[in-house]
Amino acid sequence: MAAGITRVSSCYYHHLILKNKNGLSASVAVSTSFKKMVTNAASATITASSSTNHGEYRSIAERVSLEKEIKKSKFIAIAAPISDEESAFSFLSEVRDPRATHNCWAFKVGQHSRCNDDGEPSGTAGKPIQSAILSSHIDRVMVVVIRYFGGIKLGTGGLVRAYGGVTSECLKNAPTCLVKSKVPMAVEVPFDLLGLVQHQLQHFQVEDIKQDYETGKDGFAMISFKVDFDQVEKLENAVKANCSRQLVFYKQ
Structure with missing residues (x-):
C-alpha cells in the first residue's frame, strides 16, 4: 500500500451567528442596514449553539x-x-x-x-x-x-x-x-461620540463595521459590527464605561 x-490550498472560515433569544427591543427603532445584516447572516448560517461548544x-x-x-x-x-x-x-x-x-x-x-x-x-x-x-x-x-x-x-x-x-x-x-463564532451587534451613537466609540471598538478587533445615519433620530448614527462571542459583554461594558452609560446595544 x-x-x-x-x-492543496488555503481556505476561508465561515463565522457563525450566536443568537440572543431575547431578540431586539420592539420599542426601539433599529436601522434598516442592521436589520438587513442580521437577516442575511442568520439565513446563511447555523447557530453556534446547535453545533459547537460555547460558540x-x-x-x-x-x-x-x-x-x-x-x-x-x-x-x-x-x-x-x-x-x-x-x-x-x-x-x-x-x-x-x-x-x-x-x-x-x-x-x-x-x-x-x-x-x-x-x-x-x-x-x-x-x-x-x-x-x-x-x-x-x-x-x-x-x-x-x-x-x-x-x-x-x-x-x-x-x-x-x-x-x-x-x-x-x-x-x-x-x-x-x-474558530470562534461572531455575534452581529449594533449601537446607536450620538454624533459627538462617534470617534470615541469607534476607538473603543478597535480594541476588540471587531469586523464588518458599518455606520448608518438614517436612524430616524436627528444627531444619531447606528454603528453595526461583528465581534467574537466571548467578547460581547466585555465590549459593551468597556464602551459604556469609556463613552456613555446611556448607549444602548442591540444583538441578535
Missing part, C-alpha cells in the same frame, strides 16, 4: 488530500472546510471526477450531516466516511473519496475499512484551527 498526504468549533485549516492504493484500486480522499450545505455541494462539484468508478462523500455542519455511497453497496462508503468525520471531532468539513477500480473486489468489510481508513488518515494529517 502506498499513501501520501497533500495540502466555538474546530475545523481543518485548509484543503488536504490523501492518495492510497488498496488491492490495485486507487483511493483519493480530499477534505475541505465548508460553511454550509451549499458550499459542500459546490466543493463536490469542483473535485468529483466523472471518469472515476465512484465519488463517495460525507460532510458535517453542526448537527447536520449527510453522506452518499455513489454506487458502492449501501453503507460501505458514505457511512464509513461519515463515521470517520464524526470520530475526528472536526466540524464544518467535507470529505470526498474518489475510487478508481483496480479489478479486485474488496467485499463489504474491505470497502468499509478502505473508505473509513483513508478518511481517518486524511483528517488526522490535516492542520486544524479553533
